[in-house]
Amino acid sequence: MSLYSLPVAKDLISRTLVGMKSHIAAARGRDPATANASSLEILLTWPGVQAILAYRLACRLRRSGVPLLPFAVSYVSRAVTGIEIHPDAKIGPGIFIDHGSGVVIGETAEIGENVTLYQGVTLGGTGFQSGKRHPTIEDNVTIGSGAKLLGPITVGHGAKIGANTVVVEDVPPRSTVVGNPGHPVKVDGRKLTDGPDADWIHLPDPLQDAVKSLSARIKELEQQVAELSGDPGPDREEPGGEPKKGRSSAGG
């Protein structure tokens, strides 16, 4: 079988060596920690670089129709780096995975050029459906640590996904998306002031509002009854006043 012939093996090795240089360059461009590290140190100890090199090898073996070996390469790479990349995923040049551990890139995921992923990023599916079920990430996207991108969504070029964001819908180009569910807070470097309210912390509480309004109404009615009857009414504790003295419910 020609797959195992010497020229094929030589081609694989030479492409892998060329890939090494570009992946080390990507690490140098985006990880300040590489400043004092030699290329050999990066190659031997940067899991993100190792995982991508292993993926490139697995991908080529798979496209050449070699059985078993592509998955074996992925499996070993995952055990060593903590990064799981399916050999059928499509990944463009210039990708950099920083730290790496816990990154999962699914079978039908597509990643453009110069994309940066931090640890714990998942490019996953939402269920058991087949076909295209993983995200498409366009060029120059940065995805923060712990972010989960689920389903066949598209993240537009130049977008930034905040750490721990959960994204289940398309992301506009050049936007910043944060939160769960992920929502845009910036587009083209400008904060969004129009559109949906981005304050997910101070949410309205209709129940609390209704109780407050009823409480105020009861107080008003009590005052009116007291005025009509000349009776000062029950001795009520005002909210925020001194707590009533008595046995502590804490026991002891």
Ligand SMILES: CC(C)(COP(=O)(O)OP(=O)(O)OC[C@H]1O[C@@H](n2cnc3c(N)ncnc32)[C@H](O)[C@@H]1OP(=O)(O)O)[C@@H](O)C(=O)NCCC(=O)NCCS
């Ligand atoms: C999203 C991120 C890329 C910043 O993008 P940016 O376009 O510069 O956005 P800003 O910093 O101006 O933040 C915009 C708003 O989103 C908020 N925000 C930023 N990141 C957030 C996050 N991960 N989760 C929730 N809110 C976030 C900011 O507080 C700010 O809110 P405000 O408008 O109320 O002040 C960055 O915050 C981030 O999460 N980077 C990932 C870094 C990472 O994973 N590092 C791991 C190193 S090991």
